[in-house]
Amino acid sequence: MRRETVRGASAVAAAAVALLLSACGGAPHRPERAEPPRKPGGYYLDDGPHANPPADLDRVPDAQPRWEPIKASTARPYTALGRSYTPMTVLAPYSETGMASWYGKRYHGQPTASGETYDMYGMTAAHPTLPIPSYTRVTHVASGKTVVVRINDRGPFHADRLIDLSYTAAYRLGILSEGSALVRVQSILPEDMQPVAARASPPTTPAPPVDGVDGVDSAGSAPARVQTAPAQGVYLQLGAFASVDNAQAFLRRMGTELSWLTPIGGIHHDGRLYRVQAGPYATRDEALDAAGRIDRTLDLKPLIVTR
Numbered sequence: 551m552r553r554e555t556v557r558g559a560s561a562v563a564a565a566a567v568a569l570l571l572s573a574c575g576g577a578p579h580r581p582e583r584a585e586p587p588r589k590p591g592g593y594y595l596d597d598g599p600h601a602n603p604p605a606d607l608d609r610v611p612d613a614q615p616r617w618e619p620i621k622a623s624t625a626r627p628y629t630a631l632g633r634s635y636t637p638m639t640v641l642a643p644y645s646e647t648g649m650a651s652w653y654g655k656r657y658h659g660q661p662t663a664s665g666e667t668y669d670m671y672g673m674t675a676a677h678p679t680l681p682i683p684s685y686t687r688v689t690h691v692a693s694g695k696t697v698v699v700r701i702n703d704r705g706p707f708h709a710d711r712l713i714d715l716s717y718t719a720a721y722r723l724g725i726l727s728e729g730s731a732l733v734r735v736q737s738i739l740p741e742d743m744q745p746v747a748a749r750a751s752p753p754t755t756p757a758p759p760v761d762g763v764d765g766v767d768s769a770g771s772a773p774a775r776v777q778t779a780p781a782q783g784v785y786l787q788l789g790a791f792a793s794v795d796n797a798q799a800f801l802r803r804m805g806t807e808l809s810w811l812t813p814i815g816g817i818h819h820d821g822r823l824y825r826v827q828a829g830p831y832a833t834r835d836e837a838l839d840a841a842g843r844i845d846r847t848l849d850l851k852p853l854i855v856t857r
Contacts, residue, residue, distance in 0.1 A: 604671055607721050612698035613673040615685040615738045617789055617796070619850035624663050624682035630707040637679045639851055644680065644737035648712025650688065651730045652720035653705075662703035670717035676703035677713050677735070685738040688713065690723040690731055697722045698738065740790045740823060776817045776824065783830025784837045786844070786852040790823045797824035804828075807848060811840065827855065 625639045638644070658670045664682050668674070680686065680701045689696045699719050706714045713735055715723070725731040776794060788804055791797040797817050804811070804826065811828055818825045831837040834854065841852045 607671070607718050610671065610673060610718050610722070613685055613700040615698065615742065617740055617791060617800070618683045619789075619848060620681045621664055621683065622845055622849045622851060624704070625851065628704075630678075630704070633707060633709075635678045635704075638681050640853060641681060641684060641737065641739055643739065644686075645734065646712060647691065647732065647734045649710055649730050650713045650715055650720070650723075650725065650733040650735075651706055651711050652715040652717060652726065654717040664702040666702055668703065668716075672716055673697065673699050673719050673722075674702050674716045675699040675713050675719060676705035677701050678704060678707065680735075680737065686713075687736045687738060688715065688719065688723065689734045689736075690725060691734060692732065693724055695723050740792060742792070776819050781830055782857045783832075784834050785818075785827040785829030785831070785855045785857070786837055786841055787825055787827050787855050788844070788850065788852050789826045791826070792823060794819070794824050797826050801826045808844060811844070825855075828852070829855075 620639065620641075625637050627634065627636045629635070653668075653676070654670045657668050660668050662668050662674075662676070675686065675688070677686070682701055682703070684701045685698060686701060687696060687698050697719050699715065703714070706712075711730070713733065715725075717726070720726050723731070723733070776797075789797070789800050791800065794817070801817060816827070818827055828840065829837065831840065834856070837854055841854065845851055
């Protein structure tokens with residue numbers, strides 16, 4: 551009788567565990583970053599540092615801004631925690647002051663909105679609407695400390711928060727213990743993406759050709775034509791660069807990955823940026839058709855330029 555009682559109790563316990571597991575099975579793989587109760591130390595729930603974080607976080611460099619195509623899947627309007635957001639679809643000036651928070655081990659190793667794995671020890675951040683990927687300069691208003699981070703995730707989804715920093719970015723700004731702080735967030739545009747040291751150094755290649763005059767690059771092959779006054783018409787802008795070398799390298803890559811794309815307009819230099827463009831197209835509809843195919847092929851959204 552005693553053995554049967556114990557056996558019955560075990561069966562009840564097993565059924566209870568099974569019921570609990572089935573109830574948890576529908577939980578999302580990655581919970582929304584809602585505002586749970588704060589724990590001592592400035593972080594929330596179990597989202598804090600690892601037991602032994604790296605000792606050299608002061609040496610982690612800022613994210614190095616470089617041109618990257620915007621991921622189309624992150625540029626669509628969406629809703630989170632009852633609020634609607636419309637992401638930016640192009641790199642454009644952005645400057646906003648608001649509260650920054652940070653996220654750590656609770657999300658470490660989980661996928662970000664970009665599809666990459668979140669690394670709390672990298673220099674990254676989440677923002678509700680800035681392009682993914684893109685780069686921003688974040689300044690701690692109280693201390694003046696500044697870091698450069700790469701936007702690769704969405705969040706925070708709260709009216710009183712502007713940006714979610716990685717653990718290391720928050721550490722570098724000195725806001726880990728506070729949990730949140732007032733910061734200024736400024737987008738970094740293509741013309742600002744060439745390192746200052748590279749701008750100051752003497753050129754290692756001949757001056758870029760202009761006005762449709764061909765030149766020769768350091769490898770001895772003819773580079774793309776650089777024009778200051780291209781023909782009028784409808785063009786697709788694929789990228790814009792401060793460096794002619796970067797523009798030519800990008801155009802060569804586009805020529806390989808978009809071998810079907812014609813006509814290729816080359817590089818337009820407007821005195822400030824080297825703009826890689828395709829065209830001219832006979833009509834705007836023809837340019838839109840080509841832009842759609844480029845988007846489907848490379849997850850890249852070209853800009854339509856009419857001159």
